[in-house]
Structures are given as structure tokens and as C-alpha cells.
Amino acid sequence: MCGIAGIVAKRPVNVTAVERMTSEIRHRGPDGEGIWTDGTGNIVFGHRRLAVIDPTPDGAQPMVDSSGGYVLNFNGEIYNYKELASDLRREGVEFRSRSDSEVLLEAYKKWGEACLQRLNGMFAFAIYDREKRAVFCARDRFGEKPFLFSEQPELLAFASEYKALLTLNGVSAEVDQVRLVRFLHEPRQGLDDGRETVFSGIKQLLPGEWLRLDIDTLEYETGRYWDVEPDEGVAALTPQDAAHRFRELLVDSVRIRMRSDVAVGSCLSGGLDSSSIVAINRQLIGEVAPYHVFTGRFPGTSADEGEFAQAVISKTRVEAHETQPSPLRFLDELPDFVWFNELPVGSTSQYAQWCVFRLAAENGVTVLLDGQGADELMAGYEQFFGPYLEARAGQGDGAALNKERQAIEKRYPLALAGGATSWKTRIPKHMRWALADLTGKGSDLLFGLERELARRASEANRRSLDRRFHALAAALKDEALHAHLPTLLRYGDRNSMAHSREVRLPFCDHRLAEFSLSLAPQVLMGNAETKHLLRSAMADILPEKIATRWNKQGFLPPQADWFHGPLGDRMADVLAGSAFRSRGIWNVTWWEKALRRFQDGADHLAWVLWRPLMTEAWFEQFVDRVTAHERTDPLQGAHR
Numbered sequence: 001m002c003g004i005a006g007i008v009a010k011r012p013v014n015v016t017a018v019e020r021m022t023s024e025i026r027h028r029g030p031d032g033e034g035i036w037t038d039g040t041g042n043i044v045f046g047h048r049r050l051a052v053i054d055p056t057p058d059g060a061q062p063m064v065d066s067s068g069g070y071v072l073n074f075n076g077e078i079y080n081y082k083e084l085a086s087d088l089r090r091e092g093v094e095f096r097s098r099s100d101s102e103v104l105l106e107a108y109k110k111w112g113e114a115c116l117q118r119l120n121g122m123f124a125f126a127i128y129d130r131e132k133r134a135v136f137c138a139r140d141r142f143g144e145k146p147f148l149f150s151e152q153p154e155l156l157a158f159a160s161e162y163k164a165l166l167t168l169n170g171v172s173a174e175v176d177q178v179r180l181v182r183f184l185h186e187p188r189q190g191l192d193d194g195r196e197t198v199f200s201g202i203k204q205l206l207p208g209e210w211l212r213l214d215i216d217t218l219e220y221e222t223g224r225y226w227d228v229e230p231d232e233g234v235a236a237l238t239p240q241d242a243a244h245r246f247r248e249l250l251v252d253s254v255r256i257r258m259r260s261d262v263a264v265g266s267c268l269s270g271g272l273d274s275s276s277i278v279a280i281n282r283q284l285i286g287e288v289a290p291y292h293v294f295t296g297r298f299p300g301t302s303a304d305e306g307e308f309a310q311a312v313i314s315k316t317r318v319e320a321h322e323t324q325p326s327p328l329r330f331l332d333e334l335p336d337f338v339w340f341n342e343l344p345v346g347s348t349s350q351y352a353q354w355c356v357f358r359l360a361a362e363n364g365v366t367v368l369l370d371g372q373g374a375d376e377l378m379a380g381y382e383q384f385f386g387p388y389l390e391a392r393a394g395q396g397d398g399a400a401l402n403k404e405r406q407a408i409e410k411r412y413p414l415a416l417a418g419g420a421t422s423w424k425t426r427i428p429k430h431m432r433w434a435l436a437d438l439t440g441k442g443s444d445l446l447f448g449l450e451r452e453l454a455r456r457a458s459e460a461n462r463r464s465l466d467r468r469f470h471a472l473a474a475a476l477k478d479e480a481l482h483a484h485l486p487t488l489l490r491y492g493d494r495n496s497m498a499h500s501r502e503v504r505l506p507f508c509d510h511r512l513a514e515f516s517l518s519l520a521p522q523v524l525m526g527n528a529e530t531k532h533l534l535r536s537a538m539a540d541i542l543p544e545k546i547a548t549r550w551n552k553q554g555f556l557p558p559q560a561d562w563f564h565g566p567l568g569d570r571m572a573d574v575l576a577g578s579a580f581r582s583r584g585i586w587n588v589t590w591w592e593k594a595l596r597r598f599q600d601g602a603d604h605l606a607w608v609l610w611r612p613l614m615t616e617a618w619f620e621q622f623v624d625r626v627t628a629h630e631r632t633d634p635l636q637g638a639h640r
Helices: 015-024 081-090 100-118 177-185 239-257 272-285 306-316 327-341 349-362 374-378 382-393 398-411 422-426 429-439 451-460 471-481 484-498 510-516 521-525 532-538 559-563 566-576 578-582 588-599 603-628
Strands: 002-009 032-037 043-049 070-078 121-129 134-139 148-152 155-159 209-214 220-224 264-267 292-296 319-323 367-369 502-504
Touching: 002 015, 002 070, 002 121, 015 032, 015 043, 043 070, 043 121, 070 100, 081 100, 100 121, 100 134, 100 209, 177 451, 177 603, 239 272, 239 510, 239 521, 239 532, 264 272, 264 349, 272 306, 272 374, 272 532, 292 306, 292 349, 306 319, 319 349, 327 349, 327 484, 327 566, 327 603, 349 484, 374 471, 374 510, 374 532, 382 398, 382 471, 382 521, 471 484, 471 510, 471 521, 484 502, 521 532, 559 566, 559 603, 566 578, 566 588, 566 603, 578 603, 588 603
Parallel strands: 264 292, 264 367, 292 319, 367 502
Antiparallel strands: 002 043, 002 155, 032 043, 070 121, 121 134, 134 209, 148 155, 209 220
């Protein structure tokens, strides 16, 4: 796990510029740094190292092969590197290290761009290929690791984080307001689901994409190397066979993600996902081997998950650590939290995650397994019952479908709600906005935005689904590969790397995605259960308290309580500030009324109030900060 940066140009690169880029992301790799320059000086790679596999100097980067014709700049982990190394040795490859980095480099040399199909991992990398006069780059299938880049007439620069690119003269920090507002309206979209980013001067590779850059012309092309296709054989599996096969895949995913030369532990929330990973790990490493888990708690509130985490801790006999995030500490750490996250985040949940990773750092555990991705692939959210019933309706048997609908409504009373409020969405938008302005009521964030921006964001956030899949699988695929999960993965990347920790996600294994998205809907959500498949597959090793828990919430602080305290005071200051009033984004009057309504008891507005609070902090602590920084010329002899 590391940080990467580089510049490819038509004339000599200013090496100092790349050194500064890597300095800005040193938190991603405190264990080493390296710079490589080609013979012309037109290509410079920079690297910061977090040493996890083969922490000796043999694993240092940028990594040059024995011929000098290939150079790797790599962030991430290749979990199946041992199997790939065996395949390569059979083809005559000799290795100089025990690192997954060298396996990746040799895999590219042997198999070319087709090596991507063989990789199981999280990664973002660039490989200099002297023979092809190209730099080949790629990003992992789910987008766990970032790959950002910026084009100028004479160069292309890339890096793991925005702040590194924004040290370069010529890289614009101008904010795309429509993309920002799209995120504010629907935090699953706008910032992570397109080639363009919120900064007009920076683009990104999307999950499952490659980029090939011609060194001589600086022209590049991109393409996808992975997508999920429906598998009729998987769809025909019985529920019992599906659960068995899923369990095998998940256990193997956990097994290869345990490979490390430094300490490995787990995040533990007390829900199905992280609890399953901890339970599997206990079986893999044995009953007495030490294993550390890290939990966020909020004692005395409805958000506290201590009793559920304790059930897992008692059953698996792991060494447990807990942290208790607070609103005062959040405000104290807000500048750093914003700086390291780089973009606005969706809720206080991301600060809870930040605290858990810090706790792991304080206890010397470098690698953490986490349950992210299960909700999106395994149907862990109540809103998936709608497309589930739509998919079941296509199978016939109306009596059974009606019975299941009743069971869902009994267990999840709000899952199929919406009839009582759907009349509001049928009112023309201009009338809804007029009513909101007149009454100061409503909870749709669009009411609090400048009207034209709100209209453009609302239109841009419409999505289309892959209709090759049944309705539930299509919704899950969109959630996992295009909308929600990529945003959550950004949060996990930035929060873990801020504390120089590596987070590994067993549910974000392409084999699990390819398998689960092809299953029949009743295998995924049957028996009126979210994550029915996961519950079935793990029932024998999970505490019953976990396996039958229906209201999982994750690392979720009591956000309304926080806004009734210090965050509410901070929000009042934000609304009164000149920056908020002159931003050109906000409908100031509506927000003033929304805060008063919240103070009078409308607690649900805490989730809406978070958006301007976080956005204004982002402008102040990130955008203004990078704008004020002195820039570095990326090329030798350049002048501003």
C-alpha cells in the first residue's frame, strides 16, 4: 500500500515537482520513498512506500526490472501474488524479491495488458514500457485505489491524491459546481462516478479501466477490462448450493487478504459483514492465535453497537479495542479530517471510520480487514426490497409474492413505504420549490440550493440500470460498481491512509460479484431478509444475535445528538458567515429556517444540515488551502 505520482512530458521534467507531489502524500507511505527518471528526463515516477509484503529494500519502488526496460509505480496489493508467482516460475521467470510488486511487473512483461484478467487485488499502477514507447496504467475492478491524472499541452501527470496534483503549476483547482451539487443532492453520485472530477483540471480512471499513454505524442486511450455478465449456470443453483459456494468464495477471499508481513486485524461493527470476516479469520488462524479487532462505540445512544460487537468478541475470543468518537473532538480534528479526505463526505459516519483507523495505528496494527461492499452486493439495505419484489413478480406465483410482501412489511415497516409521500414527488418541481420558499419547510436538499444548480444536478443524477439482469441484480450492480460503493471506497482509502493503515475488503472480490449478481432474487433476499445469502452461508459460525439482527447501521454516530450540541453551534456560525452567503450555491433563507426547525425538534434535518456544514469546511480547509499554496513548475525551464 503506497502513494504514487509521476509526470510524462515532451521535454525534461522538473524532478523537484515530483518530489513535492510525493511529499504531499507521505502519509500514504511513511516507510520509504523513491524517484526514478528515464534516460531523457522526460519521464519521472515518484513513490511513497507503506511496507506490507516483503518490507526489505528488495520491494522498494519505483521498481526497475533486470533489463531496465520496464519500471513499475504501484499502489495497492495483489492478493493472489503467490499463485501468479508460481505460474511465472513455470514459464522461466526468476524473482529477486518476495514482493507482490515484482510479481505484477513480471506478469505485465510476460502477459502484457492481459495480465489484468489474472489479478485479484486492489491497485492503481503505472508501468513504463520502453519497447512499446508507452506508459500503461490501470485501476482495480472496484476502484478501491485511486488513479487521478491531469493533462497539459506538454505533459500528463498522475497521482494517488488530488493534493499531489494540485501542487503543480497549471493544474486548475476550479470547482465544478454542478458535480459538487450533484453530490450534495445524492451523496452516491457526482464525485466518483465519472471521468471528470469536481476539480476542472483533474480526471480519473474509473474502476476496472486501463489507460495507455504514447510517450512520444502524449495521446492516450482508455478502456474497460472487466464487467459482470449474467451467468445462467449460477442462476440455476439451489439455495443450499449457492450458500455453500458463496461460503467457499468468501473464505478464500479472506484467506488471501490475510497475506502480510506486518500485523493484520479487523474493523468490527457488530453487523453481519465484519462479524463474518472475524469469524472466518478465527477459523483460518486457529483458536489461540492473537487477533485484534477495532470498534467504534457511542455509549448511551441508539447508535451504540457495543452489545453486538461483544457477542462476536466473546465467541471468537479476539483482542478487542474500542474508540468513542465525540463531536468536540470531531470539530478539533475537522481541518485534518477534511484535508486528508480531500472531498466532502456524506455523514459523521466517515469520522467514526477515521477514529477506528487511528485506533489501529495507536495499537500497531497496519493492515485491517473490513466488511465494506457486502451491503451493495448482498442486498443489505431495505430499499432493495422494492426491486426484489419486482424481480419476483416476473417469476409468477402471485399468492406467494403477496405473502412475502406481508412478511417484509412486518419485519421492515419502512422498506416498502413511500405511498404516503409519493404524491409530493408528483407535484411539479417549480411548485414544490415555491411551496418550500413560502413555508420554509420540506427536507429535500434541493430546496436549499440555488435554483438553476439544483435543476441541473437533479437531471444529471438520473441513472439507467443494466437490464440484462433481473431487477434486484441490476440495482445491486449499479450500487456496487457505479454509484454508492465507489464513494464509500474513497472514504475508506483516504481515512485509512491518513493514518498510514491499509484496509482490505474481502467482499470486494470480483469472484464474489460475478457469483452473487447472477443468483436468483430469492437466494439474495428470500425469507424477508436482507443479505439472506450471507446469513445462510454464515449461520453456523456467527452468534445468533448477529445472524438474526435486522437493523444493522454501521459506524454511525448519533448525528442528531451532535447537532443539538457543538455541531449545531458550528452550523449557526456557518450560516452567519459571509463565505456561505456569497458562495452562489445556497438558498440562505431556507437553511436558516431549516436550522430553526431542527432546533424545534425536526431531528431528521440533521442529515440535511450536515451537507452545508461539511461543504463549507471543505472549501475552507481544502480548496482555499490548495489554492493558497505556492505551485511548482512541472517542467524544467518553465515559467509562470
